[in-house]
Amino acid sequence: MQMTIPERRKLKKAAPIALKYILLVVFSLFFIFPYFYMLTRSLMSLPEVNSTNLILFPSELHFENYSIVVDYLPYLKNTLIVVFINGFFIPFTGSLIAFPFARYEFKGKKVMFALLMSTVMLPGSVTTIPLYALYSRLGLLDTLASQWVGAFFGGSAMQIFLIIQFMRGVPKELDNAAYLDGANKFIVFFRIMLPLCMNVLVYTGIGVILGKWNDFTGPLVYLRSQRNYTMAVAFYYEFSANGISALFDNYKMAMVTFMTIVPMLLFLIFQKQMIGGIKVGGLKG
């Protein structure tokens, strides 16, 4: 077969690109595997999930497996309460704290900032037991409130740091113009800073919502009675190795799929803010 020189050159260029796409697809198979597994298993019958032969697809679709979600509605309600309170108040108090650090000089700023940032070194394991004792004294143990009281005090240092970095990027001319018009710091914060920081607040809020939606350690430690369980911890008690439904893999995967839908939708809807936030977090970290 004869080829002209330009054709050959084209082929030389096309070959690595084709190879790249082949690799991209092969990697996709790997990364999509958890989703493939949860979806296919969630639609299988019990004998199929427990078969010793490799069965990739369900022979018929058992959508009724998803009726398990109905059992989780009370837990879903608890999760939603926790998620909404945290998702709203952590970005809000976080931005209150970030504002003076991003914009002003004041006595003790450096020390306070260092102390704030040093809290990232504090392992959760250290704080759990004293907080357990504190909550038990305050009557917060085994209440949903134990899952959201922290929201009113600013969330994690990393989140505050991210908001500070973002606020630094907001042009100062805007505040200065407002000060000339006689505004004070509170007016500048609420009228100028908050609206301009919406993207980073959405990013932080979604991050908090995902974190709390997924959180299982907090509820595991502080919640005792079943009616207070959040979805994640109820799921753990039912489906972990000692749980009563550990062997019902099809129901388990139906719940896994259900619990994954919300984070996935949130990410897809707020993709712009999420990717933007990852950029801010990464580049200025």
Add this chain to the structure above:
Amino acid sequence: MEGYGRTEAKATAGEKLTRAGRFAKWIKRDYACYLFLIPAFIGFFVFSVYPLIASLLYSFTDFNGVRITMIGTFNYETIFSADPIHGLKQVGASFGLTFLYSVISIPMNLVLSYILALFLWRNLPGIRFFRLLYYLPVLVPGIAMGLLWVDVFDPGPNGIMNQIFSVLGLGQSRFLQSADTALPTYISTGLWVIGGGMLMWIAALNNVPPATIEAAKIDGAGYFRRLFVIIIPFCTPILFYNLINGIIGCLQTFDSYAMVGAGVDNSLYFIAVRIYITGFETHQMGLACAEAWLLFLVVAACTLIMFRFSRWVFYADDNS
């Protein structure tokens, strides 16, 4: 700021300010900042300082969640003794396992997510779709993912991984249910979530000035030379950030608890798992606090060492 400078100028101009006067000025200038920081003050004391001090105090008691009957250094003596459950050998093994996990897991995830980012960096039609696809596993809730892996890596013949192994002609494995394979299996599940690191790296790569890369290309620098001399140095700030986060996160790894508890023959008995089991399953909260304080010292030491030796981090525009 403006107000700040003015106050200083006035003071040095010889204006005699009384101590009370200076205090009043300071408060007048800064009070709004402190008002904004009230939630931070409360949060810092209630959720960081108090727990840190309280857990140190509890570590010298036999606190069981309800009452204290003894005070002394016995928890630390237990940890440094030959106690068969909480002795030096056992607690040391938990720390050792956690270190081993961190030392393998952190570099592996950083390097692989970096390579993946280099691969998905260049714009090709549809590349965004693939980036999204690779990120998807990160969005599966940890507890859901954990129990999914328990299924996938089922040690019996009805586990899909064993079925895939037998189709490929490989032998069967007990995966998480055997002391030999538990740690490698647990670490390998981390491979599915390198998409998070990948997105960060792509953001960092996009921040490398293209002109610098082009200039190097014209000067005849090959791909690997450009990679190591230009691209990687520009990525060191984010590498440092990810390294710190990785160390703090890995030293506290707890996800395995939902999957297998302490693991067969304590093969996944990480230090955070040990602290939880000691505190909340056997109710030796004083002892758990002592272990937690040791973990805190280790985490703080590692973080400080990382900052101390952070000279290699290259800040292109040092404006912060």
